[in-house]
Amino acid sequence: MTPHDMAILFPAVAGFCMVIGGMLLIWKGAIVLAGTDSSTALSIEWEKKFKLNTQAPGIAFFILGLLFSSLAIYSSRSTEPIYVVGTLDDVNEIVTVTVAPQQLWEIKSGSNGVIDGMFRPDTETINLKFTAACYEDAQIPHNLSKIKDRIIKIDNIKLKRKCSNSIETRPENIVSTTAPLPPIGSQPAFGAVQ
Amino acid sequence: MKNISLTLVLVFNIFFSNSLFAYDQSSLTYIQGNLCSQANNGSPVPGLLVSLVHQNLGRSVPVYTDNFGNFLMSNIPKTNVPYYLEVYWGERLIYRNAVTILAPVQLPRICI
Numbered sequence: 585m586t587p588h589d590m591a592i593l594f595p596a597v598a599g600f601c602m603v604i605g606g607m608l609l610i611w612k613g614a615i616v617l618a619g620t621d622s623s624t625a626l627s628i629e630w631e632k633k634f635k636l637n638t639q640a641p642g643i644a645f646f647i648l649g650l651l652f653s654s655l656a657i658y659s660s661r662s663t664e665p666i667y668v669v670g671t672l673d674d675v676n677e678i679v680t681v682t683v684a685p686q687q688l689w690e691i692k693s694g695s696n697g698v699i700d701g702m703f704r705p706d707t708e709t710i711n712l713k714f715t716a717a718c719y720e721d722a723q724i725p726h727n728l729s730k731i732k733d734r735i736i737k738i739d740n741i742k743l744k745r746k747c748s749n750s751i752e753t754r755p756e757n758i759v760s761t762t763a764p765l766p767p768i769g770s771q772p773a774f775g776a777v778q
Numbered sequence: 779m780k781n782i783s784l785t786l787v788l789v790f791n792i793f794f795s796n797s798l799f800a801y802d803q804s805s806l807t808y809i810q811g812n813l814c815s816q817a818n819n820g821s822p823v824p825g826l827l828v829s830l831v832h833q834n835l836g837r838s839v840p841v842y843t844d845n846f847g848n849f850l851m852s853n854i855p856k857t858n859v860p861y862y863l864e865v866y867w868g869e870r871l872i873y874r875n876a877v878t879i880l881a882p883v884q885l886p887r888i889c890i
Contacts, residue, residue, distance in 0.1 A: 680842070715842045752868060773836030774853065774855055
């Protein structure tokens with residue numbers, strides 16, 4: 585379990601405990617949902633930005649529990665997507681944009697073959713690689729902390745064409761298969777990303 | 779009870795042996811090659827999508843030819859049953875041939 589997982593799990597458990605605990609305390613009669621006089625009112629204030637004032641202390645347990653649970657749900661949301669938009673000039677083929685961290689992390693062993701190292705997976709800077717058949721690929725780095733509205737805008741990128749004629753599909757170049765094969769867009773099952 | 783235990787041990791062994799196979803580095807190898815175009819006087823073709831596909835193992839992570847037409851695919855399981863090496867121009871299949879991979883493979887130059 586990573587620290588991030590723990591940071592999500594602990595508020596969720598705390599919130600759940602507060603809600604269940606609040607219900608138990610109400611059942612035992614230790615706290616009441618009914619209003620009390622203003623002298624026994626519960627007041628919670630944080631930097632004048634958040635203020636909770638209730639004359640029914642039982643409610644506060646549930647609200648705090650709900651806050652913790654909401655915080656856990658908010659923290660556990662999946663990473664919001666980043667959009668890549670724009671146009672490429674003078675390209676007549678389908679262009680594939682491959683996104684990868686710009687940096688590779690290396691850990692070297694000692695001369696005795698023992699590996700004992702660490703790396704910090706900083707993915708702030710990514711590399712966009714543009715690939716198209718018959719064109720030289722182009723690579724453009726982007727810093728994720730500097731993009732606005734989670735949109736990477738692509739403009740003025742020119743790919744250099746390397747050959748004048750496209751390769752046509754010829755039956756003699758394609759052997760027939762003995763069994764149906766998974767389509768090209770299917771989930772890869774083996775091999776390493778280059 | 780004994781039968782259940784034996785069954786559980788058997789299932790565990792099958793599962794675990796498959797996992798070992800999946801990550802056994804000695805059962806993996808690589809294939810590399812170079813692609814060129816007959817229609818362009820044999821010049822190398824960058825940006826072609828190359829993929830290995832196997833009737834049992836499925837499809838490999840795709841790679842693209844570099845600016846010199848070279849490609850390299852690593853972590854390929856060795857197997858007696860041939861793979862099909864496929865080359866795509868964008869999404870259009872332009873080449874497919876069978877290749878058996880039992881050791882590192884350096885393909886001869888393929889001019890399509």
